[in-house]
Amino acid sequence: MKSIRQLERSRREFVATGIAAGSAAMAGCITGDSSSSEDGDSxxxxxxxxxEVEFDAVPQDAFVTFAHYADMAVALGHGDAVNTLFAPEMSGSTMSMFYDRLEGVSFDGESLPHPLKDGVVEEDLYEYDSDVHFLDPSYVLTTEDDWSESKIDTVAEQVGPWFGNFHSGVHSEPAEAYADSYEYYTLWELFERVAExxxxxxxxxxxxxxxDETRSQIESNLPPEDERPTVARVTLGPEGQDVFYSYHTNTxxxxxxxxxxxxxxxxxxxVEWSGDWGEVDYETMLEADPDVIxxxxxxxxRYAIEEIRERLEDHSAGSELTAVQNDRVVASGMRYQGPIMNLFQLEMTAKQLYPDRFGEWPGHESGQSYPEIPDDARLFDRDRVAEIVTDGAGE
Known part of the structure; x- marks a missing residue:
């Protein structure tokens, strides 16, 4: 890790402009000068x-929080730039589980430090001395009491710019300082900007x-709406607590x-909740009684799906759930998903919700790689994705 003293030596200058509210005029577009930065062009x-964020060279060291930004870096051939990762023992191992099915693609995320273990610590950012911080400054202001706009600006000027958009996750409210300039993006719109x-x-x-091809293939083969299952997207709370952390599926x-x-x-x-996710009890789950969990x-x-199923089966109320009785409690992925993860998670979810349409899901054993799926049952071409990641645009 670089020391703070190394900031005294000359280094590439990264300038972030328009961080304060009022930069909305440029906030919705990409203005990248696509000429190669190898010749020193900003x-x-x-x-x-x-x-509008200005760079004078492609970042070589990237402060990364949530896994979707790390997955984007890997997808773009810049995984080596990532110097931190949220919950690395979970995020890193999950990313590698997917990458195991892509020849030549790898990422040692488990060995990276956790950048949010003690919150967003200003001194740590100077220590990491990153060329870019893939973290939303609005997230910093909404989660950290000791941060201010001026401190955010100082880090951008003295270390490297911020580049993140957290609240697009569920279209939650940004910090007041950014309320007038905030916009929401899809996963692939975020990826486009990181690619720039x-x-x-x-x-x-x-x-x-x-x-686009994968999504079109899936959507064109969905059953009629009246034949689709009801689904509850939840995470079972800790042992001894009758709670499910709940998320919507179509918002x-x-x-x-x-x-x-x-x-x-x-x-x-x-069912409504005010935060990024909710909490529901067994009574609410029984009232909803989903076909699939x-x-x-x-x-x-973090979770072994076999143990989750056992806990529900052993619970007096959980055992009454239709999804439990019909063996349709299935493993979902991570909400912090980048482009590669999204392709795999689309495939696994489609197979688990609509096996008659997309083929049976072979199951996943905790701690193992993403399961092998025969070539003719895959919903996207692994070799094509691997070639793009390792060789560029591919053929």
Whole structure:
């Protein structure tokens, strides 16, 4: 890790402009000068709430919080730039579980430090000395009491710019300082902007083509709406607590990027909560009585789906749930999903919700790689994705 003293030496200068409210005029567009930065040309990329952000070279060290930004870096051939990762033992292992099915693609995320273990610590940002911070300054202001706009500006000027958009996850409210300049993006719109940061437009476009084809294939083969299951997307709370952390499936936001395209009926659609997620009890779950329970984080190292099923089966109320009785408690992925993760999570969710349409899901064993699926049963081409990531746009 770089020391604070190293800031005294000359280094590439990264300038973030328009961070304060009032930069909305440029917040919705991408203004990147697509010329290669290898010859020293500067370029700008625009995204809310930062506004127009200027770079004089492609970032070599990237402060990354949530896994979707790390997955984007890997997808763009810049995984080595990532120097931190949220919950690395979970995020890193989950990302590698997917990458195991892509020849030549790897990422050692588990060995990275956790940047939010003690919150967003200003001194740590100077220590990491990153060329870019893939973190929304609005997230910092809404979660940290000791941060201010001026401190955010100082870090951008003295270390490296902020480049993130957290509230697009579920279209939650941004910090007051950014309320006038905030805009919401889809996962693939966020990815497009990160691709501009790394000057990897060709890789983005090639992966977006794979995604568009995959999504079109799925949507054109969905059953009629009246034949689709009801689904509850939840995470079972700790042992001894009769609570489910609940999420919607069809609402706006990139946290629903693998469920919304599948058009299943949200069993909890009429249940409201004020935060990014809710809490429901067994009584509410029994009233909703979903056909399928999608257990968020169920494919990560944090949870073993077999144990979740056993806990529900052993619970007096849980055992009465239709999804439990019909063996349709299934492992869902991570809400912090980048483009590669999104492709795999679309596939696994489609197979688990509509096996008659997309083929049976072979199941996933905790701690193991994403399961092998025969070539003719895959919903996207692994070799094509691997070639894009490792060789550029591919053929």
């Amino acid at each position: 370029y700008t990329v625009s995204m809310a709430p930062m506004g 940061v790394f000057q990897e437009r060709d890789r983005y476009e090639a992966l977006k083509e794979v995604y 706006d936001g990139f946290w629903q990027a693998e469920t919304r395209p599948l058009g299943a009926h949200d069993a909890l659609a009429d 999608l257990h968020l984080w169920g494919i990560t190292s």
